[in-house]
Amino acid sequence: MSFDLRGIPLDATAARTLAAKGLEYRLVDTSDVAAATAWIAADFRGFHHARPRQVSVDYDLAVIAERRVQGVYDPTISDPAIPVATVSSWPTGLSVPGGRSVDAWAVSSVTVSPTHRRRGIARALMLAELENARAAGAALAVLTATEATIYGRFGYAPAARAATVHVDRRRTHWIGPDAPGRVQFVEAEDLRRIAPALARRAVARTPGEIDRWPGILDRALGLVDPEGEHSRRKRVVRYDDEQGNPQGFAVFQVVREPNEHGVVEFDFLAAATDDAERALWRFLVEQDFVTSVRGLLRSVDEPLPWLLEDPRAMTVSDVVDHLWVRVLDPVAALGSRRYGTAGTLGIDVTDPQGHAAGRFELVVDERGRAEVQRADGAGAGAGGSTASSTPGIRLGVHELGAIFLGGVRPSVLARAGRLTLSAPRTAELADRMFLGPRTPHLSIWF
Ligand SMILES: CC(C)(COP(=O)(O)OP(=O)(O)OC[C@H]1O[C@@H](n2cnc3c(N)ncnc32)[C@H](O)[C@@H]1OP(=O)(O)O)[C@@H](O)C(=O)NCCC(=O)NCCS
Structure with missing residues (x-):
């Protein structure tokens, strides 16, 4: 994935939502050392770290120069140059089963100052990041989380453990x-x-x-x-x-x-x-x-x-x-990985934010390679819809992210009432298809 990180316009919905609260949503020019340093200070404070030493600031300046960096500013506070909220993001490859990689959008540095918490600032930023990810052509967004209760509402699910x-x-x-x-x-x-x-x-x-x-x-x-x-x-x-x-x-x-x-x-x-x-x-x-x-x-x-x-x-x-995964484009995401067994599966996805919603057909050949197409009319390939005899699963985008890398079996989510099977025997097929040869794992924080 290669494109101009700053070429994506600032999300208009987030800008409007935040402006209505008297706040300014800005893209930070990372070559502006004063603005970038103020953003880094807010990021450190947001995660309750000690004030950064110059050596850490210099390091972070180099890192964020390769990222899309945004801040939310309150012109009424005593130091309005320091953002009251931060977020950064960048395109990355995510390894998927079969030794392959999918275009993903990494989201990091999500902080909101304790003085401005629970006013919907993080919500505005997170919804905007989904739009940015789509504009960048990412099949999904990824992040690591300080707390497990924050990101499910935006469609992210735990997909790899450590x-x-x-x-x-x-x-x-x-x-x-x-x-x-x-x-x-x-x-x-x-x-x-x-x-x-x-x-x-x-x-x-x-x-x-x-x-x-x-x-x-x-x-x-x-x-x-x-x-x-x-x-x-x-x-x-x-x-x-x-x-x-x-x-x-x-x-x-x-x-x-x-x-x-x-x-x-x-x-x-x-x-x-x-x-x-x-x-x-x-x-x-x-x-x-x-x-x-x-x-x-x-x-x-x-x-x-x-x-x-x-x-x-x-x-x-x-x-x-x-690792938390948020699928945005099921055709690209599901098509990127290899599967454990041949088969055809209809996949009905609901998505509160709409991005991944629809009916899809996943057809896997004997070598584990996938063909995925929409099967619900909107952009459907030849044939339009999945035959009713095709085994199928119905699930939310959250559950789709959870099974995507093979970190949890679809049958476990079915037992938890989080996924519906077209017939009981579909569980075995779905499990065997999604299971990968290697347990998913992420060994860094980002
Ligand atoms: C997590 C954090 C960014 C949330 O910011 P915020 O602006 O207060 O969040 P919002 O007001 O936009 O809340 C959005 C939703 O998330 C929920 N939420 C936010 N933070 C939450 C938390 N820590 N635990 C559980 N739910 C949380 C809110 O209740 C709200 O729910 P709803 O919209 O479905 O009713 C902020 O608390 C923070 O900076 N925490 C410290 C740093 C951190 O942990 N960042 C996360 C990095 S992975």
């Missing part, structure tokens, strides 16, 4: 196969040169991951503020295959905790191959002079227990909904 993985070092007797290559320590600056390519390959393997932007790699590697205490703690290891080609890397630190030798903590592991994944896990869990290992934002379906003699050495906590 968890904290704990490993008891004393019980990590490795029984998995040896990876043929080797793990070695490398300097962050050296790794940074190959990080984009490795990250791209790792992201492509996992439905639910989104494209990494340059700034997130800098931050993960501790290059934003290299002399800061947090960065200096970071250690970087790279896995090379037996030919010496880099296939993955991890960034970790050893933290001291009461009554512990040390805890290996990591929140960035990019593996482009299974060997790399196993070798990096082994390195992380086999260190001496530590008592445990903690992996943040890991998959709920890690292979690690199958690599250890004592699978109970690994425990999982903080399992959370992490």
Whole structure:
């Protein structure tokens, strides 16, 4: 997806709604350092972070230069240059089952000042972002959420989970196969040169991951503020295959905790191959002079227990909904991924905001490739509507987002009364079609 981020006009409905409350909705010129810095200050305050140091401001200025940045301003407050609400967005690839990617619209930095809460400001911004996403040609919008109760009303649903993985070092007797290559320590600056390519390959393997932007790699590697205490703690290891080609890397630190030798903590592991994944896990869990290992934002379906003699050495906590998906164009979204089995499914979608509403027909061939067409007249392909004998499901856009990556089975939503099946046996077909070979997972915040 390539287009001028600032070419999309400011959403007129949001501008009108906010103007009626005495507020100004503006596109922030990110090259205007004063305006962009004020926006960053509001973003930090909105998330209850400490005031940013200059090094963080400089980092954020570079990141938001690649984004569509909007603020809401109240001309009556004592410092009207600081927005009372913020939002940013950008086009991104979202990995979907089958090693493919779909054009998505990432939404971030949604904050409203506590002084202006619950006046409908976030609602105006979120509805505008759906329009922006459509104008950009995205099939769906994605975000991560601080609270699980905010975004369902705008059609977003949890689509990929993440968890904290704990490993008891004393019980990590490795029984998995040896990876043929080797793990070695490398300097962050050296790794940074190959990080984009490795990250791209790792992201492509996992439905639910989104494209990494340059700034997130800098931050993960501790290059934003290299002399800061947090960065200096970071250690970087790279896995090379037996030919010496880099296939993955991890960034970790050893933290001291009461009554512990040390805890290996990591929140960035990019593996482009299974060997790399196993070798990096082994390195992380086999260190001496530590008592445990903690992996943040890991998959709920890690292979690690199958690599250890004592699978109970690994425990999982903080399992959370992490990636939220809002389908906007069911034809493009459903057509982008591969499916688990051949079949034909009618899909009736309701959508309070209208974007994804309609009847669609999903036809999957023996290789899992999909053909999707509207079947409700509006823009319907040849044939117009789905035959009444076609198995079908009826669901809201929220539920469509939830099943899209295979993170929850349609039959579970049917049991919860959130999805209607044309016949009981349709559950099995829908489950088998939507299930992907890999559990969806998102391993970063955005
Ligand atoms: C979340 C936040 C942006 C909401 O802003 P807001 O302007 O107060 O929200 P609105 O007044 O537009 O509310 C829109 C709807 O969402 C609901 N809502 C808003 N925040 C909510 C929350 N934290 N929990 C549950 N519901 C929430 C409102 O009740 C309202 O519901 P309705 O329109 O269906 O009646 C704001 O509280 C905030 O900045 N929080 C701290 C930062 C944060 O967590 N941001 C989210 C980043 S993912």
